[in-house]
Amino acid sequence: MFVTARDGTRLHVEEAGSGTAILLIHEFGGNHLSWEPQMNHFARSHRVITYAARGYPPSDVPDDIDRYSQRIAAEDAVDVLAGLGIERAHVVGLSMGGFAALHVGLIAPERCLSLTVAGAGYGCEKETEDYFRGVSRTVADSFEAQGSETFAKIYALGASRVQFQAKDPRGWQAFADRLATHSARGAALTMRGVQARRPSYYDLEAELSAMTVPTLVMVGDEDDHCLKPGLFLKRVLPASGLAILPKTGHTLNLEEPLLFNLLLAGFLAQVEAGRWGLRDPRANPAQIMRTD
Template structure:
């Protein structure tokens, strides 16, 4: 189906199943089809929704950078729920989608049953902040100059993608082939407008400490620039759990679909049972052993 955002951008939306809703938000290197292993698994018990972000065909590809930002990405996610008459949903995002999920919790906590933030953190580390912004603009230029079909051959072999290729060559090839079909213009505008300009998690510390939505953070142990931001979220968010997948990179939901689905299923079950609360105040971070 197709919905219209408040600024009249058409978004392609797909859904399957019935029950409590799950909204899946894809990463920069993926699209709505990247969630197929989760759509198939969770549609047995849930109403699953996936959509192509603006800039990702068959959604519209606005030409102006002003049509792309982290705030707009969150508004689009909320707009999808509004269009489907969904009051609250489990929100699951990977990488770029994980950032959108965090901001969803900050902007509209009342609309989230839970938040799953997977593989999110690129650009957050202060020592790499300038490098990330500069390399993001370089990536944008490459997508625009040579197109997704050619640049995907480089981008799909990043340091946190080769784990997927080594484990599942066929699955990785599907990821690379899908990346090659992206809009060069849409990828460039997304990289410039969203990725290169979004705030670091560390800059949001005060707001994050006040955000009490049940949250699960998932990172791969070889996704180096997401590890420390993931630990930061664990220590900062009041109702947050952290899972680290061993020998894993960035594309977690595709690289380890069985483990990812099982982890989410247990998380959802605990949230729905009211068992995923804030950290016990007795679990003092500074205490090593109790003496009295």
Template sequence: MSYATTADGVRLYYETSGTGLPIVFVHEFGGDHRSWEPQMRYFARRYQCITFGARGYPPSDVPTDVERYGQAIAADDIAAVMDALKLERAHIVGLSMGGFATLHFGLRHAKRALSLTIAGAGYGAEKEHEEYFRGVSHEVARQFELQGAELFAKTYSLGASRVQFQNKDARGWQEFATWLGEHDAVGSANTMRGVQARRPSIYDLEGELGAMAVPSLVVVGDEDDHCLQPGIFLKKTIPACGLSVMPKTGHTLNLEEPAAFNALLAEFFAQVEAGQWKPRDPRAIPSQIMKTA
């Protein structure tokens, strides 16, 4: 088993496959390092693919102090995994919680990112729902502690943006739900309190995001309601950013629609590597409807 060690001494479990330019996959709250298997198998044919467990997700360490969890820490943990593998730069791909970590990696470690794929990132970002989201996050943490992961996974895995996965692919969804039930309750609770409930809204980062030059792709499902408007905001704010909305799709994008997701990433990586994923043409003025002179 391979581990990276962070600056504060936490060991992060990681796996690698393939050779070539590196891709680091960063999992969501409800997933773990296993959640990227369809991408690991597909992209390892021509890339070096890395998947790792966030702190709090065995076989990575599970710190018991909530202060050892946070949004900046999550972004820096990606860099720690890259350091362990002696990777100077990589494509960074994250979903949901991992999408936020990917976004913050771009803000904190821009020179180390070949590109950023920010998928399903939006929960808690909408200003009108900010306090509600924080309260729900604390309640989710409490239920993990009260019920344990195996029992509470039966509730959490059936959220409003998860049932699309269940309806399309019952076997795949069941595997997701089973793995969720194997998570560490302390790690899940601390992640909810330390990362999810405390992270800043992306709307409060507009200035920083507007100055971030990393080629970026935002991906959302059209039935992942609380990610749609934040996704449009990111598209409009990050200079070299594309937006893809996947139809009839919920939150667990990479597992729910693996072929479409892989195809999106493959095209994005090819454009970036060719130097063709550029900032928006300044002639494309958002306020203009038709040119008359």
């Protein structure tokens, strides 16, 4: 199935199950197939949708960098919902997809039952922001120069990916094999247009502080450059909770699928029961102990 985004880009969509909708948005190193453990589990109780982002076949790979940006990535998610006739959904994203989910909450909160922002924070830390933008462009160049089949062998062994390999060699190999099939041109344009140009959370504090969509932030404790941004989101988002997964890297939903699904299921149940609200104003972070 394909949905056409507002600029004419065709996006490959898959779905399973029925009921309240869950939209799953994949990371840079993955694609729509990266969500199989969640598709299989949540289709028992929900209508679960995933799609291949632009630049990821079988979705279209536009050749113009101006057709890749953080805003466009969020609009694509909204367009998938619109194309399927879905008014509101739980929006779940990992890494690049987590940024997209958060931005859907900013540009179209009326379409969101909830947000799950998992493993999303690269490039947000001010002390490493310039480095991240530079290394993103280097990664883009490497995909184009070497091709996905060759460069995937390097990219898949990043500092926050080796945890997955150590725990689940077969699962990690399946991830690496999928990465090797990606469009090198699409990966390069996504890196240059989305990753290297997206705004830091810290530059969006006012907007994030005003967003009241129920949000679950999930971070692996060995995904070092997502930990501080995750804590920042917990501090500024009024209706957020933070889950830190122990001895875990970046690829949360595949590295720890049982724990990821358990945390997500509990969150969705609380949201659907109306029990995931704003932070209690009595929980004042300036107070250590009450004395009167």
